[in-house]
Amino acid sequence: MDFKQGDWVRIEKNGSVYEGKVMPSMEGYITIKMKSGYNAGFCRDEVRVTLLESENEKEAETGTKEAKPGPEAAASGKGKLPKVAILSTGGTIASKIDYRTGAVTSQFTADDILSAIPELKEIADFKGRVISSILSENMDQASWENLAKAVVEEIKAGAEGIIVTHGTDTMMYSAAALSFMIDTPVPIVFVGSQRSADRPSSDNAMNAICAACVAVSDIAEVSVVMHGTTSEDYCEIHRGTKVRKMHSSRRDAFKSVNSLPIGTVDYETREIKTLIDYTKRGEKNLQFKPGMEPKCALIKFTPGADPAVLDYYVNAGYKGLVIEGTGLGHVSTKWIPYIQKAVAAKMPVIITTQCLSGRICDRVYDTGRDILKAGAIEGEDTLPETALVKMMWALGQTDDFETAVEMLRHNLSGEVTACTLG
Known part of the structure; x- marks a missing residue:
């Protein structure tokens, strides 16, 4: 036929x-x-x-498919609900199957998300805005600044909470970037999904509903809200500078590292339970601190690796380096003179650990002490990815080497905890 x-x-x-x-x-x-x-x-x-x-x-x-009203229609008669802006950047939560190719493509808008998840309309008065329609591997420093600018515009326009829909693969980088760029008086919540909206196992609805609950709460931080388990029970609220995607495909891929989550959101009751201290709504005045230096690099030390790779970045005009060392934050003794040369060239160098969990301490062994003498900065328990974004941001704020180093030595947005979990 x-x-x-x-x-x-x-x-x-x-x-x-x-x-x-x-x-x-x-x-x-x-x-x-x-x-x-x-x-x-x-x-x-x-x-x-x-x-x-x-x-x-x-x-x-x-009549099984519900009509798709726009956000204005969804909000009609609900003027007393908190005003929340949904800023869509693309990613799987804003994707569906393209039946021409069978591939997942980023083609949903913020309005589509509101229409596809009608429960959202019970939580807030939403405004949808598309910032970009890309998969998250295509995000870059310019994208972060553009997104941060849009977030600040919406807060100034009266938004009482912000939801950013984002691809999961690089969401932790974007969340960290906004954590450093924006002092916020309202919640800024990143949310994504591991599976597209038209799959029966999609996590988009639960994640979005829990994110909306956080957006109208008093948790005035940049956070990431995603499944806490593989079941439809609760989402976890992760601080934007302490979260990492830990699994390529599971629905509970995101975990807080070296910290408990800020809290949890029960999917059925929508109740939020907090687990650690957090910045409350209205505690901070809105402050926008844009500027990201793109010429920074994250290097993973491996046994036998040629330290001349550090010279490459110095000669190529890079401005800062983050090194994932072993264990407590170590590299081969052959690397230490090259670290010293990089620092002498006014290039800040942060040492982190590729163990992820735990904090570095370069005062235990001779190698570590020599690394510090060479001028490297201890990243403490900062995630390597967060350290990279912090480096980009700090170098985007100042051209002065000493000022940048001083900024990088301190906890700026919850990226360093005073006591690391065992």
Whole structure:
């Protein structure tokens, strides 16, 4: 029978029935996208294909699909709800399957998110704004500054909370960047999803609802809100400078490192329980401190690695380096003269640990003491990625080497804890 890409079909094979939307297929085969979100491919000669009315037509007949009002309509009659701005940057939470290719593409807007998750309208009066529509691997320092500027504009315009929808792969970098760039009197909440909205296992709705609860709370920090477990029970609220994506695909991929989460959000009751101290709503005045130096690098030390890599960055005009050392923050003794040369060239060097959990201490062994004598800065229990963003921000604030080093030695936005968890 004749059918074309995008048609809704039923396929029968060996007594089993499959329904789905026709996707691009190789000659002699038919590939469909099923409602489960999974693809299935069949040899044309081995199946019976029946053309169905389109999925959209069936929805129109049965009235199963809710209309998509814009944010203004969603907010009508709810003027007493807190005003929250949703700033969309793209990522999986703002993505769906492109049936032309079968790939996940970033093509939802902030308005689409509001329409797809109607429960959000019970929590706040939302305003949607698209900042970008990219997957998070395409974020860069200019993107961070553009996003931070938009966040500040919305707060000045009266937003009582901000939600940033973002791809999960680099969300920790963006959250750290805004943590350093903005002193905020209101919550700024990053949220994403590990699975796109049109998959049955998507985590987008629960994450977004929990993020909205935090956006209207008194937790006036930059935070990341994501699944706390693989189940539909609660989300965790992570400080923007202490969070890391720890798994490539699990729904509970994000964990606080060297710190407890700020708290949790119960999905069913929407109750927030806090676990550590946090900055409360209104404690800080809004302050915007833009400026990010892009020519900074994160280097991972490995046994036998050539220390001349440090010379490369010095000669290439880089302004700062973060080194992931071993254990307590060590590198080979061969690296120490090169660190000294970098510091002599007015390039700050921060030492962190590739262990992630725990803090460095370069005063235990001779190697560590020599690293400090060479002029390196102890990163304490700062995550390497956060240390890199902190370096970029500090060097974006000043051209003076000593001033930058002084900034880098201190806790600026919760990136260093006084006592690291055991």
